[in-house]
Amino acid sequence: MAKEMILVLDFGGQYNQLIARRVRELSVYSEVRPYTMSLDEIKELAPKGIILTGGPSTVYEDDAPKCSPELFKLGIPVLGICYGAQLMNYLLGGEVKSAPVREYGHTDVNVDTEAKLFKGVLSKTVCWMSHTVYIAKPAPGFRITAHTEVCPVAAAENVEENLYCVQFHPEVVHTVEGTTMLANFVKDVCKCKCDWKMDSFVETSIKEIREKVGSGRVLCALSGGVDSSVAAVLLSKAVGKQLTCVFVDHGLLRKNEGDEVEAVFGPEGPYDLNFIRVNAQERFYSKLAGVEDPETKRKIIGEEFIRVFEEEAKKVGAVDFLVQGTIYPDVIESGLGKSAVIKSHHNVGGLPDYVDFKEIIEPLRLLFKDEVRKAGLELGIPENLVFRQPFPGPGLAIRIIGEVTAEKVKLVQDADAIFRREMQLAGFDKYANQYFVALTNMRSVGCMGDERTYDYACLLRAVTTTDFMTAEAAELPWSLINKVTSRIVNEVKGISRVFYDCTGKPPATIELE
Known part of the structure; x- marks a missing residue:
C-alpha cells in the first residue's frame, strides 16, 4: 500500500472498520489491526496517525483490552474514540467512572470551535453517543474541548503531544459533522497528503497476490455476484491461467442466473478464465431437506460449497489456494474478533473446521460493498456487472423461511x-x-x-x-x-x-x- 496511512487499532466495537472506511473516503489509506499489535510492528508500519476505536469493555476492569502507555510517546498523532478516548485518559492519569446518566443516540454537543478537531464545526453540533462510562477528569496536559449536559468531557486535546479524544462516534452518519472532524485529524493534525486512490489498492493487491501464490494454483469460488466477480478478475490479472474459477449452481440462484453467469465468465465470455460450472442442485436440496434453522442452513451450504470445491480441485490437479469474495460486512456479522455473531456467512463463519487447501485468499476482506464496486470499475469490469444486485452466498435458501x-x-x-x-x-x-x-x-x-x-x-x-x-x-x-x-x-x-x-x-x- 501507499506508505502514507492511518492505523486503526481495534478494541472490539461494531463500527471499527467503518472508521477505516471514512479515512479512505478522505483519500488516505487506512487499515484495522488488533490492539495487541506491538510497538515495534507499529513503528515498522510508520503510520501518519493512529485511531483507537470504541469497544464494549470498561477500562478499569482487569481483563479490559489495553494498549501500552508507550504508544502515546511514539510521536505519532493519536485519536481516541469512545472506549479509545477513555483508555487514553485512563492510561495517562485521568479519571474514568461509571456515568450517572447513560447517553445513547443523537446528542447535542457543545464544542470549542478553536480546537483542532472542531475547525469548521458548529459550536453546537449533533453527535452519536453510546456510553455508560465517561471521562470524569481528563489526563494531565489535556484541555476539555467539548461537553454535553451530562458529559463533562465529550472531547479533549493535548496539542503539545498530538493526542485527541472524543466520547462520541464521528465515523457514523448520525454524527452530522463527523466527516469534518475526521478530516481535521487526518489533514491538519496528521498532515496527510490525501492522494491515495482505489487504484493503489488494486495495484498493491495484484502484487501481493502474485508474491503469495508464486507458482501455485488457485481455485476461485465464483458465484457471479459482485464480490466474487471482482475477486475473480483481480486474481485473473494477478496469476492468469494459474486460476481456475468454479461456479457452483446449487439450485438456489435467481431465475436464469446460472446461464447468465456462464455467459459472462464461460468460454464465450470476455475473460480469459479457466471456468467450470458444477450443476449440484439435487445435492444441495438433499442436504437441506427437513432443515428449518437459518444458521444450520447457512453452515450446511457453506460446508457443501467447500466440499464441491475440493472435489473439483482434485479433478483440476494440485491446487494450493482457495479464493473467496468475502467483504467486511460478512466478517463483522459473522462475529469474528470481538464482535457479536449476527449470522454466519457461508464464506466466513459458515466454513467447516477442516478445509483441504493450503490457504484461503480473501482480497476484498477489508472493503465495503461500494469500495468493491470502485475496485471493479478500476479493474475494467463492465458497469452492468459491477452494479448488479447483491446476492448472498447461500442464495435463496435464506430468502425462504423454513425448509427449502x-x-x-x-x-x-x-x-x-x-x-x-x-x-x-x-x-x-x-x-x-x-x-x-x-x-x-x-x-x-x-x-x-x-x-x-x-x-x-x-x-x-x-x-x-x-x-x-x-x-x-x-x-x-x-x-x-x-x-x-x-x-x-x-x-x-x-x-x-x-x-x-x-x-x-x-x-x-x-x-x-
Missing part, C-alpha cells in the same frame, strides 16, 4: 423476477441498493376464481444503504407495490398474499435469515 424445497425455490425465483423487472421499468432499480422477494413460512386462505386457495405469502424487501452496515426501507410508491402484488398473485401459482417489509437495519438485517 425445489418447489419453494421456483416460487421465489418467479416472484423475484417480476419484482426486479417492475423496479427497472419504474426506474427505482437505481434508487434501492438492494431489493428482492422472500418467501414466508405462512400460508393463508384466499379466494381466486371463486375457489378457495391456501397458498404462501411472499415478502417484498427493498432498502437504501451506502455501506450495508446500516439500511433503511426504501419508500416505494404504492402504485409500484400494487402492480408488483397484482402480477405476483396472478402469475405465480402458489402465492396468494404479498407483504412489504418496512424494517431498517438495525434492528433487522437486510436478508431475512
Whole structure:
C-alpha cells in the first residue's frame, strides 16, 4: 500500500472498520489491526496517525483490552474514540467512572470551535453517543474541548503531544459533522497528503497476490455476484491461467442466473478464465431437506460449497489456494474478533473446521460493498456487472423461511423476477441498493376464481444503504407495490398474499435469515 496511512487499532466495537472506511473516503489509506499489535510492528508500519476505536469493555476492569502507555510517546498523532478516548485518559492519569446518566443516540454537543478537531464545526453540533462510562477528569496536559449536559468531557486535546479524544462516534452518519472532524485529524493534525486512490489498492493487491501464490494454483469460488466477480478478475490479472474459477449452481440462484453467469465468465465470455460450472442442485436440496434453522442452513451450504470445491480441485490437479469474495460486512456479522455473531456467512463463519487447501485468499476482506464496486470499475469490469444486485452466498435458501424445497425455490425465483423487472421499468432499480422477494413460512386462505386457495405469502424487501452496515426501507410508491402484488398473485401459482417489509437495519438485517 501507499506508505502514507492511518492505523486503526481495534478494541472490539461494531463500527471499527467503518472508521477505516471514512479515512479512505478522505483519500488516505487506512487499515484495522488488533490492539495487541506491538510497538515495534507499529513503528515498522510508520503510520501518519493512529485511531483507537470504541469497544464494549470498561477500562478499569482487569481483563479490559489495553494498549501500552508507550504508544502515546511514539510521536505519532493519536485519536481516541469512545472506549479509545477513555483508555487514553485512563492510561495517562485521568479519571474514568461509571456515568450517572447513560447517553445513547443523537446528542447535542457543545464544542470549542478553536480546537483542532472542531475547525469548521458548529459550536453546537449533533453527535452519536453510546456510553455508560465517561471521562470524569481528563489526563494531565489535556484541555476539555467539548461537553454535553451530562458529559463533562465529550472531547479533549493535548496539542503539545498530538493526542485527541472524543466520547462520541464521528465515523457514523448520525454524527452530522463527523466527516469534518475526521478530516481535521487526518489533514491538519496528521498532515496527510490525501492522494491515495482505489487504484493503489488494486495495484498493491495484484502484487501481493502474485508474491503469495508464486507458482501455485488457485481455485476461485465464483458465484457471479459482485464480490466474487471482482475477486475473480483481480486474481485473473494477478496469476492468469494459474486460476481456475468454479461456479457452483446449487439450485438456489435467481431465475436464469446460472446461464447468465456462464455467459459472462464461460468460454464465450470476455475473460480469459479457466471456468467450470458444477450443476449440484439435487445435492444441495438433499442436504437441506427437513432443515428449518437459518444458521444450520447457512453452515450446511457453506460446508457443501467447500466440499464441491475440493472435489473439483482434485479433478483440476494440485491446487494450493482457495479464493473467496468475502467483504467486511460478512466478517463483522459473522462475529469474528470481538464482535457479536449476527449470522454466519457461508464464506466466513459458515466454513467447516477442516478445509483441504493450503490457504484461503480473501482480497476484498477489508472493503465495503461500494469500495468493491470502485475496485471493479478500476479493474475494467463492465458497469452492468459491477452494479448488479447483491446476492448472498447461500442464495435463496435464506430468502425462504423454513425448509427449502425445489418447489419453494421456483416460487421465489418467479416472484423475484417480476419484482426486479417492475423496479427497472419504474426506474427505482437505481434508487434501492438492494431489493428482492422472500418467501414466508405462512400460508393463508384466499379466494381466486371463486375457489378457495391456501397458498404462501411472499415478502417484498427493498432498502437504501451506502455501506450495508446500516439500511433503511426504501419508500416505494404504492402504485409500484400494487402492480408488483397484482402480477405476483396472478402469475405465480402458489402465492396468494404479498407483504412489504418496512424494517431498517438495525434492528433487522437486510436478508431475512
